[in-house]
Amino acid sequence: MDLVERLLSGDRRALARLITHIENDPASASEALAILFPHTGRAHLVGVTGAPGTGKSSLVNQMALGLRRRGRTVAVLAIDPTSPFSGGAILGDRIRMRDLSGDPGVFIRSMASRGSLGGLSRAAGDTIKALDAAGFDVVLIETVGAGQAEVEIARYAQTVIVVEAPGMGDDVQAIKAGILEIADVLVVNKSDDPRARNTVGVLRQMLQLAHPGDSPRTMQHHGRIMEIALPEAQGDDGADPAWDVPICQTTATTGEGVEALLDALGAHRAYLDRSGELGRRERARLAAELDRLLRDALLERLLGDLDGAQVAGLIDRIAARELEPHAAVRALLG
Secondary structure (H helix, E strand, C coil): CHHHHHHHHHCCHHHHHHHHHHHCCCHHHHHHHHHHHCCCCCCCCEEECCCCCHHHHHHHHHHHHHHCCCCCEEEEEEEEEECCCCCCCHHHHHHCCCHHHCCCCCEEEEEEEECCHHHHHHHHHHHHHHHHHHCCCEEEECCCCCCHHHHHHHEEEEEEEEECCCCEEEEHHHHCHHHHHHHCEEECCCCCCCCCHCCCHHHHHHHHHHHHCCCCCCCHHHHHHHHHCCCCCCCCCCCCCCCCCCEEEEECCEEECHHHHHHHHHHHHHHHHCCHHHHHHHHHHHHHHHHHHHHHHHHHHHHCCHHHHHHHHHHHHCCCCCCCCCHHHHHHHH
């Protein structure tokens, strides 16, 4: 396929065209994705999540600049809020990332969430595969900032960065949302704010409370989120201790602290490779994707085989409180 060959040879227009197919006509992209799949699995997939207003986009911009200074190629997938008028991405992240424009080692794509829960577009998974196959060293995935549903990023990323900022109402918004558990690296952005020290202190306390008397955190959050039982992150011999979540302080407007954050990012990737956790996370991610695709395919097949009149009749009975919805489902499946 000409599109695939051009993409693998580094043609950015071919990559952009394939992503458009993935978003608008998934069936037309399926053949290309099947050919590209053996070329995936090489990029470091980094998720950047956190509440709105924490400065995620500015931080991603600085991270991409820093990675380029280190000679790494970078793809940025920014999941934007959906426009209520066009249904497309608002493209705010592209405006904020103008410093990266014109660099052939950087590819930026904004994608509309289109109402998808978890701050990620439904097409995000396939787009990440395309970016991975295109040969980028690092893929930065920035979520829309949807609050409690942000844990969805753990399905896609190998390293999850959770961004906090002082003065967001509560000491730490992410504690309520449950996203503290998915963090591989915690970042307190806007650290020039005098309240940043307090935010760092609260985060340290929360990490210690999560695992009292032990290392601040073990690597089992991905298994819980995806409801897949994973083996322990380290062997019985204890040769490789569990990952201790670092807390980095940054100021994205000036770039302060970004180099230390990139060092932490590299250290986590090295840990994943060394401990075997990378393979376990990849297996769990693929199992979750297979489960989702299987559910979608079975639902589509079932709906295609159902008699519309029968379904309408059941809905009428449910609305009249003559039939309970679970009983209706059993009737359709039986």
